[in-house]
Amino acid sequence: MKNRTPVRPFLAVSCVISAVLVLGACGGGSTEPESAGPSTTNVSGEYVTPRTMPEGKGSTEDDGVFPRTVVHFQGETKLDAEPERVVVISTGQADALLTLGVVPVGSTSGEGAEMIPQYLKDAFPEDAQALDDVTSVGDRFAPDLESVANLDPDLILMNTAGKDAGQMYASLNAIAPTVATQGTGLYWKQDLLLLADSLGQRQSAESWLDEYQTEAATFGESLSEPGNVSFLRLNSDRTRVFGVASFSGSVAEDIGLARPESQTFTDETSLDISSEQLDLADGDHLFYGVQGGDDSQLTGLPLWDSLAAVQADTAVSVDDDTFYLNTGPTAARGILSTLQETLGS
Secondary structure: EEEEEEOHHHHHHHHHHHHHHHHHOOOOOOOOOOOOOOOOOOOOOOEEEOOOOOOEEEEEOOOOOOEEEEOOOOEEEEOOOOOOOEEEEEOOOHHHHHHEEEEEOOOEEEEOOOOOHHHHHOOOOOHHHHHHOEEEEOOOOOOOOHHHHHHHEEEEEEEOOOOOHHHHHHHHOOOOOOOEEEHHHHHHHHHHHHHHHOOOOHHHHHOOOHHHHHHHHHHHHHHOOOHHHHHHHHEOOOEEEEEEOHHHHHHHHHHHHEEOOOHOOOOOOOOEOHHHHHHHHOOOOEEEEEEEOHHHHHHOOOOHOOOHHHHHOOOOOOHHHHHHHHOOOHHHHHHHHHHHHHHHO
């Protein structure tokens, strides 16, 4: 008999995440995962970031009803019972699972990043032992199939961004029922709903999104003169600013915050800049992250002190994993908490 994955009541957990993450979001910290350039045709109403299940995807079943057939980005998958042993392949899916009250039995990691980032350990201390027991199944672009199979999963989660999705899906689906989300920070909300559907928790995830989006919008309405917000990241040898169609950009959009003119683009996730173009990262408020946590790689640049945000003391070091890598709901709450604390003070 399979061991059941630890599960918590979903909505109760979401209420404490904001308070936990704001404490960890001001340290140094990892690229926007698998960042394919999104198209501006993928919009949801007035929002760049889609807020609903993709048309034709998911199941028609209510929460907790199994068997169910989930239509996803590589076909459709029948799940005979509620999944108990889940392996995640793509960055951000461990975040979504934990927010839904499920600890994965196996996970991959991104380049230069922890398999289970610290912000998730901080947000879910009650799962400390279970998180320590999560088994590594290799790289997100090339998972170790033998390691996946050895975990005897009853559900595998992957996404289609930045890889030969068809080949990976065929290999994983031969091991256990596999559901493919779309991936990238632009699609984190619809991916959460699709992932939740495979667990029998879509309606709960919809409630979580409604609560989060309402809180973000209410906060935005409370700000009299918030100014614009800039997002900057350095990882490896890449320095980038992030546009509207990015994960951190989506949270700013939820709040209703303006962006610097250099970051209003929606046809790509991010824009690579040189150290001589650092002015493109300037704004009324600048939130910057460095993979590995050595902020001096940015703050030591010759043009850093010339930025208006630096001179006004409105440049804030943030947790890189939360803002720029994991694209999950707990990370989104962490960004919201940081923006609330910074802009609302």
